[in-house]
Amino acid sequence: MKIVIGLIFIGSLLYGFDYHLKPVQVDKNVTCFFGKSEPVTKENGGEIANSCYVATIGGYVVIDSGPTYSFARQAYTAMQKLSPLDVQYVINTHKHDDHWLGNGFYKSIGAKIIGPVTLKNSVGKDEITRMQRVVSAETFAKTNIVYPDIDIEKTKNIKVGHTSFEIRQLSKKAHTAGDLIIYIPHKIIFTGDLVFNGRLLSLRDGDINGWLEALDKIEALDWKVLVSGHGRLTDRSALDMTRNYLTDLKKSVKKALDEDVELGEVTQKVKLEKYKDIPMYKLLNNLNILKAYQLLEFEEE
Numbered sequence: 001m002k003i004v005i006g007l008i009f010i011g012s013l014l015y016g017f018d019y020h021l022k023p024v025q026v027d028k029n030v031t032c033f034f035g036k037s038e039p040v041t042k043e044n045g046g047e048i049a050n051s052c053y054v055a056t057i058g059g060y061v062v063i064d065s066g067p068t069y070s071f072a073r074q075a076y077t078a079m080q081k082l083s084p085l086d087v088q089y090v091i092n093t094h095k096h097d098d099h100w101l102g103n104g105f106y107k108s109i110g111a112k113i114i115g116p117v118t119l120k121n122s123v124g125k126d127e128i129t130r131m132q133r134v135v136s137a138e139t140f141a142k143t144n145i146v147y148p149d150i151d152i153e154k155t156k157n158i159k160v161g162h163t164s165f166e167i168r169q170l171s172k173k174a175h176t177a178g179d180l181i182i183y184i185p186h187k188i189i190f191t192g193d194l195v196f197n198g199r200l201l202s203l204r205d206g207d208i209n210g211w212l213e214a215l216d217k218i219e220a221l222d223w224k225v226l227v228s229g230h231g232r233l234t235d236r237s238a239l240d241m242t243r244n245y246l247t248d249l250k251k252s253v254k255k256a257l258d259e260d261v262e263l264g265e266v267t268q269k270v271k272l273e274k275y276k277d278i279p280m281y282k283l284l285n286n287l288n289i290l291k292a293y294q295l296l297e298f299e300e301e
C-alpha cells in the first residue's frame, strides 16, 4: 500500500494535475475545451471556463488560455495530436483569471498574447489570484501573471492564414470593463463571459444595462456558431439564458426599488426562483440581486 501511494505521489510530482481534457469540435475549424459548470475548486483545478482553438492554414488562434500553465500545456498537447500547428495568437476575452492564467505557457512557445488593456490595469503583477488561493500548488506550478503583448483599447483586426478575426472591445461596461468579442464574419462569434449557459452568470464586476446592450450587439451580428465563456450551447439558443436572467433580474429589482425595499431586505423579496435549479444559483443569485440593486438604485436617482 505504502509503495502504491508513494508511486502515485512521485507520479503526480512528475506529471502534475491531469485535467483529462477532451477536445470537442464545434465547427469545421474550431475545437473547444468546455469548462465545468462549477466554482473553482481544488478538484477541478480551476477548469471552469471554455478555451478554444481556431485552426487556420497559418496556425492556431486560441481564445482564452485557461486557468493554469498546466491546463494550457495539456490543451496544446491534445490539439497537436489532432492537427500539429503552431499557435500564432492567444486572445484573452476579459480580465477574470479563469480565462488567461495559461498565457505563460503560450508565451513560452512563441505565441503573441492579445487582451483588453483593463487586464493589465486591474491585476497586479504580484497579485495572489483567486486561482492560486484555491487550486493546489502542484496544479498551479509554473503559472505566472503574464500580461498581453498587445493591449486592445478599441478594436483590432488580425488575419491568420486566410481567416480574418475582428477583435472588438465594447464601449460600455458589460460583464467587465473592456470585454472583448472575437468575430469571424458570417461564421462564428466568441463572446467570452457576455454569454453564460448551463450555469448562473456573475454580475460582480459588470453592469446590467451595458450587458443587455452587449447582447443586442452580439445578436445583430451575422454568425452561425456562438462560443460562450461558460457553457456548451453554440446555436442561437446559446444566448437565451443570459438574456432571460438579466431581464428578469432587472425587472424584479426595479420593482423592489419602486416599492422602497431596502438593500438589506432585497434578497428576501426577490428570489428569481425559476432559475433555482441552474448550477451556481445558490452561490451567485443573491450576490447578483445585491449588485443589481446597487446599479439600478443609482439609475433611479
Ligand SMILES: [Zn+2]
Binding pocket: 094, 096, 175, 193, 229
Ligand atoms: Zn468572467
